[in-house]
Each structure stands twice: as C-alpha cells, then as structure tokens.
Amino acid sequence: METAIRWSSESTVEEQQFLLVDIAGRSFQRCRVKSYDGSELKYDTISTNRNVPTFQAFDWSSHDENILGVGEWSGSASVLRLDAEQSSPLSLPVKSQRPVNAVSFAKTGLLAVGLERVRNDSSLNIWDIEHRVLATSSPILSPRKASLEPVRKYASSESITSIAFFQYQPDTLVAGVKGACIRFYDLRENTGNPIIQFPTTSVNNISIDPLDENYFASAGTQRDTTIHIWDRRVGPPSSAASLGSGSGHNAQSGPVLEHRRAFEAPAPSAQPHIWSLRYCRGQSGYLGALASNGDFKVLETKQNYDSRVNELDQSIWINHGQGSMQPKLRTERVHHLAPAQNNQRYDREGITHVVAFDFTNLAGPKGRPSALTVHSDRSIKVYELQGHPTAFALSTAGHLIGSAISHGSKAGLSTQDDVFTSSGLLHARPSIDIPVERPSAVSERLDKPASSHRELVQKQRWGRKGRPSSHESHEQWFEDYYLYRIPTVGAALAVLDLSRRRCVQGYLFDCQKNMSVIAEDPWLRDMWDWIGSKSRRQASYIH
Numbered sequence: 001m002e003t004a005i006r007w008s009s010e011s012t013v014e015e016q017q018f019l020l021v022d023i024a025g026r027s028f029q030r031c032r033v034k035s036y037d038g039s040e041l042k043y044d045t046i047s048t049n050r051n052v053p054t055f056q057a058f059d060w061s062s063h064d065e066n067i068l069g070v071g072e073w074s075g076s077a078s079v080l081r082l083d084a085e086q087s088s089p090l091s092l093p094v095k096s097q098r099p100v101n102a103v104s105f106a107k108t109g110l111l112a113v114g115l116e117r118v119r120n121d122s123s124l125n126i127w128d129i130e131h132r133v134l135a136t137s138s139p140i141l142s143p144r145k146a147s148l149e150p151v152r153k154y155a156s157s158e159s160i161t162s163i164a165f166f167q168y169q170p171d172t173l174v175a176g177v178k179g180a181c182i183r184f185y186d187l188r189e190n191t192g193n194p195i196i197q198f199p200t201t202s203v204n205n206i207s208i209d210p211l212d213e214n215y216f217a218s219a220g221t222q223r224d225t226t227i228h229i230w231d232r233r234v235g236p237p238s239s240a241a242s243l244g245s246g247s248g249h250n251a252q253s254g255p256v257l258e259h260r261r262a263f264e265a266p267a268p269s270a271q272p273h274i275w276s277l278r279y280c281r282g283q284s285g286y287l288g289a290l291a292s293n294g295d296f297k298v299l300e301t302k303q304n305y306d307s308r309v310n311e312l313d314q315s316i317w318i319n320h321g322q323g324s325m326q327p328k329l330r331t332e333r334v335h336h337l338a339p340a341q342n343n344q345r346y347d348r349e350g351i352t353h354v355v356a357f358d359f360t361n362l363a364g365p366k367g368r369p370s371a372l373t374v375h376s377d378r379s380i381k382v383y384e385l386q387g388h389p390t391a392f393a394l395s396t397a398g399h400l401i402g403s404a405i406s407h408g409s410k411a412g413l414s415t416q417d418d419v420f421t422s423s424g425l426l427h428a429r430p431s432i433d434i435p436v437e438r439p440s441a442v443s444e445r446l447d448k449p450a451s452s453h454r455e456l457v458q459k460q461r462w463g464r465k466g467r468p469s470s471h472e473s474h475e476q477w478f479e480d481y482y483l484y485r486i487p488t489v490g491a492a493l494a495v496l497d498l499s500r501r502r503c504v505q506g507y508l509f510d511c512q513k514n515m516s517v518i519a520e521d522p523w524l525r526d527m528w529d530w531i532g533s534k535s536r537r538q539a540s541y542i543h
Helices: 129-136 240-245 248-252 441-465 470-482 489-496 498-504 511-517 522-542
Strands: 003-007 017-022 027-036 041-049 055-060 067-072 077-081 090-092 100-105 110-115 122-128 152-156 160-165 172-177 181-186 196-199 204-208 215-219 227-231 257-259 274-279 286-291 296-304 328-338 354-359 370-375 380-384 392-394 400-403 419-422 425-428
Touching: 003 370, 041 380, 067 100, 067 110, 077 110, 110 129, 110 160, 110 172, 122 129, 122 160, 152 172, 152 181, 160 204, 172 204, 204 274, 215 274, 227 286, 257 328, 274 354, 286 354, 470 522, 489 498, 511 522
Parallel strands: 003 354, 055 100, 100 160
Antiparallel strands: 003 017, 017 027, 027 041, 055 067, 067 077, 077 090, 100 110, 110 122, 122 152, 160 172, 172 181, 181 196, 204 215, 215 227, 227 257, 274 286, 286 296, 296 328, 354 370, 370 380, 392 400, 400 425, 419 425
C-alpha cells in the first residue's frame, strides 16, 4: 500500500478537509476541498510536510489536526506537525528495535504504538503526547528525555498488529495480538491485564463503528479475505479463571457476523489480501473494505432486535451470560463500488483502480453515505452509495410499473423515456413496446457490438492461451456492455419481452427456423448449429 487518505472528522458543509498520504514518497498533505463536478474532486493544499522518516504506519490526530504520528521500520514512533515542515520530528524510541505495525491517537491526546514481538519487552506502549511530551517540548518538538517514557506498557513478548481507540471512551483501546486474540485494555487500570479478550486470528485492520461503538470489525491474515464483525458486549472477561476454564463465557466469544472470502480471485495464486477496513462516519452499520487488487465494496449491516431486551440491557457493555439477548446483526446489502484490477471480466483499458479510501462525515448529493477514494493515477473521486432498489412489476401487456422513492422534491426514478407520475406510481407508456411482427430494435442495435466484440476478444486471447470458449466470449460481452451502462426503460422492456416474442415467431425445435429467429444472438446461433449438425449426423447413422 503506497497511498492513503483520511477525511477530517471536523469537516462541515462550508469547510471540508482531508489528509493525503504518500507512503512511498514520505509526505503528508493537508487539503481543502475546492470543487466537485460529480466525477473528480478538486482541492487546494493547506500545508505539506515532506520531512518524514520511512514509515509503515500512521495516524492523524483528531485532537489537533496539525499533529501526526508515524511508525518507523526501526521501531521508533515519531510525532510531527503538518504546519512546521522544517521542524525535526519528535522521536519516541523503544528499548528493543523492531518494526512498528500500528499507531493510533486517542481523542484526549494519548498515542498508542504497536510493535513486533521481542522477548522480554512490551509491544504496546502508550504515551501521553498532550500533557507529558508536547507540554515540556520546545517549538521544534525536542523534549527532554524524562518525557519520553510511556505511561502504560502492555503485551510483553507478543506482536501487536492493529490498534484503535474508542471515541467516546478514550481511556479504552482495542488491540490485535498476532495469531492469538483481540484484547481490550482500560488505561485507567494499572494492572496491565486486558478486560476483554476474543480468541481469534483475525486481528488486522481493526475498525470501530463511530456511531455505534459496540461493534467493531477485523480482517484476517495475509491472503485471508475473511471479515469478522464483533460485539464487545458479549466478549468474555480476560481473567485467569475464565481463560483457564475453557467454558462458560468462551462459548460466546465468537464474531456476530462473518464474511468468508469477501474478495474472490480468478486463481488461488492471485488471491488478494485486505488493505483497509473503514466504518462510515455518517451512518451506522456501513463497513468499507478495500482489497489489494483494487476491489472496493461496502457491507451494509442491520440489527434484528429482540423484543425481550429492554433499554437497560442494551446499554450494558460487558453483558455476562446474556449474549443471546443482544440485537443480532445481519448483512442487508453489499455495495460493489469498484471492480478488481486483475479481474478479466471487469478489466477496462484506461479505467483506473482504487488504491485507498475513507468515508466522509457528510452525505452525498443524493443524501446517501459517501466515500473519498484515491485511484492509481492519483486522482481523487467520490463514490456515493446507492439507495434501496425500487420495486417494479411487469404486466403481461408489456407495461412496467415501479414505486417512486422520493428524495426531497425529486422522484426516485429518472429515465429518458415517456414516463408519467400518478399517485406515487411511475408507469411506462405502451408506446415504447416493441411490435411482435418485426425484430427488436434493441436487438438489432446489440447485434453489431456483439459480433465485433466477440472477434476482438478472440484476437486478444488467441496468442496467449488458445481460442476462448463460446461461454467465455458471451460472459465477457455482457460484462462489457452492461457494467457501465444504465439501460433505458425501453431497452429493459425489450429484453424482458424477448422470450415471448421468440415463442410467437415459432422458436421451438426446428434448428434452421430457430437460427433465423435468433439472428441477433451469435452464441445461440452457434448452439443450434451444433445441435443441428449432431442431429444430421445421428440421422445419417440410422439410415
């Protein structure tokens, strides 16, 4: 991952800012949105810092948006300012040098740093940047050595892969321990023991739902695209008695929702891994996931409430023995926003893939959650999630009726065809019907691109892996034609009415007649030609 983007949680309609990160080029840009034309976003740069050490983890402070924390390969964490490029970064060294895997700021100014495993040394260190470090430092962030000691140390001889603070409980954090579990730590306790522990190997890219902090998500290890969603209210307490018993609370320590193989690959050797998990800032239950091949999708989750659970039960954080009484989570919808780079069905010449994203805290032009994305050509675009699909019904006379979903004063369906609104219904007029006695005009328009594209696909594939099958060419053409096109009501009705029109024209078991009826479909023609040749061959054997 060479690029990242973070949206400012303090953005408003009048002032919208974000952070653009060039990991390979070691630079940070704080930007202000200038304009958005519906396709590409324009922005101005407020401040830039290129005096950055080589890093593999970073976080942007929500307490002071001029402050950044980065984790270096050498094991040190550095704090730097966006508005002071010439100043030297504040280095927070560790006892034993090893890579930093995760960095996270709390809303109160605490900084958590997660490191790789080393024997007899803590791998999760907490610094009080706001009160103990920056308060005693000079303007160029060079504090006294007495201020560099962490206020808390956890996870001795373990490897920390991911960290996240809770926004409304800034003294509580969740950390992923490599190959072992997900742990919750209460920084107000000085015992060093976690308060909750979920046994799992899915410990990467931990993300907390900012609008419902009972839920958080995590991803699997390298080449494992499993996504887990957890409910911290049903987590077992981490104590010697509970961990050693092997029963009781451990029975309820699993995820509340699991997505196995959230991202597919054409071959096992090309299996991607999850680059980023981010929860939506504007609406609860929307989890964005980005794979290393550019595949970008959003999981929309909903809760199924149990009527027996009262408000007091739902507010309990650690709900011992009552996990079955909590709201159950389900996947309402999966929004597939951008295709994978190496997926042959979606690959397009000149179309870039997504390399980084973050949700905004503002709704898009249609009032739905939106995500800011960085593409492989460094352009920045906005994806707005689609609403729920409109309910449609098709009559036997070829009339299409759909319910209108109102967004303010606008109807929920907009087409270029002759459509009128009456009592909340959108009715497609019969004038767009395709006459039965002549071939479909839509089919005639599809004939030429189908044939030409089939030849193009064959030319592209013949020198590399032999002639493509008819099925491969057929599927490729449908993806090419419909992926980035929204058909009109007339075209949709023509496709839906296609089977009826073929039957009226005598499409049955006569191969020659069938080939004349389906003249617009070269793949069906090939099929009936093959069937006819087999029938003729079998008839010759009989005679």
